[in-house]
Amino acid sequence: MNMTLDAGFAELTPDRMLDALEAVGLRCDGRMLQLNSYENRVIQVHLEDGPVAVAKFYRPARWTDAQILEEHQFALELAAAEVPMVAPWTLQPPTVEGMHLVGDPATLAVSGAQRFSVSPRCGGRAPELDDPDTLTWIGRFIARLHLVGRQRPFEHRVSWVGAQPAIDARDWLLAHDSVPLEMQAKWLDSVNRSIEAITAAYEAVPELRTLRLHGDCHPGNILWTPDKGPHFVDLDDACTGPAIQDLWMLLSGDDLAKRQQLACVLEGYETFCDFDRRELRLIEPLRCVRMIHHSAWLAKRWGDPAFPIAFPWFGDHAYWNDQITRLGEQLEAMEEAV
Known part of the structure; x- marks a missing residue:
């Protein structure tokens, strides 16, 4: 096999992910945990103002912006209907050049090939399917x-x-x-x-x-x-x-x-x-x-x-x-x- 890693994905270091979050108004206190995900880079971070958030950096070229925004819209519809679903946050306008937001509401941040969204942490365990x-x-x-x-x-x-x-x-x-x-x-x-x-x-x-x-x-x-x-x-x-x-x-x-x-x-x-x-x-x-x-x-x-x-x-x-x-x-x- 001669496949190569998606361009830019390997460069998603912790510092770069934290900088990206800060650019949309989410300042972290330094505590960070990488969560299990094969397709995306997903991290849990503690914000300075108290909440714990989960940021998902999407694998480049897997989905288009329109496809990701449909995912977000569906999640927001489910949350509005009180179906237990963790919906993405609306993000603040970025403070750095080269990054912009898409969506109505603006739930997806885009910077070159990198795109990310943020949602609140919601824990749990695997269900007991023998019950x-x-x-x-x-x-x-x-x-x-x-x-x-x-x-x-x-x-x-x-x-x-x-x-x-x-x-x-x-x-x-x-x-x-x-x-x-x-x-x-x-x-x-x-x-x-x-x-x-x-x-x-x-x-x-x-x-x-x-x-x-x-x-x-x-x-x-x-x-x-x-x-x-x-x-x-x-x-x-x-x-x-x-x-x-x-x-x-x-x-x-x-x-x-x-x-x-x-x-x-x-x-x-x-x-x-x-x-x-x-x-x-x-x-x-x-x-x-x-x-x-x-x-x-x-x-x-x-x-x-x-x-x-x-x-x-x-x-x-x-x-x-x-x-x-x-x-x-x-x-x-x-x-x-x-």
Whole structure:
């Protein structure tokens, strides 16, 4: 692989991030903690006037300004509807040349290739998904998010519908020689057959309703507090898609466990929002799309030094052999779901 780190991202030193925050009126007292994030640079800082803030410096070229502002607007709409969501702050006009604000309200600061937003800190822990009451509460929470998501469409965020995300990932991996040549034909055959099955699954659900989604609703992205329950801290992967996209990643274990978990989630979800049960047949196709997309995501980010450290198993023959095997298993799962 010959990918290089996004220009300017490696130069985001602590001093530069603190200087950027000060330029929009947020003076820090020196206490700073880098938070876990592969896509962005995210820091927690203590401000001199008391509050604790979280600043997110976006990976250059990943999203356009318009896409980020749609994420922010969705978060603000959710917060206004009292859906537990951490929304970005409106920023003060910058005091340095070369930096400007965008958005109405102005929630995004832009300086060359670097862009950042700031929000209040909101802590929590991972939810206990083995508790039926917790799953039901999360179902209600996501339904409330979807009620707001239905009110208007995204214009700029990506669409997570059908096989297109898998097609784009396949084409990128081939164009960048990410799959070893001696394994490429077998992997490509598995991917192409998967894409055909994904397409057929979507064709079996005509007039599929899509809406604005969280987009990456796995347990690690949900924070839980005992008194307030679940909340999200950002919408970095917000997209357009079917409702089931925000539900299926909550399910784990064997088939019986998944059915029981799904029943709890839907019990809560349907308290606020109707659900098209035909979408259940899209769970395995969505899982397959995510697998193919994940391979391309890792390959695209391989020039970032954090990725070889975090994912040392990626890219060798064992990895691609495993992908071929798992795609075969997904094909069987999609056939059984028909």
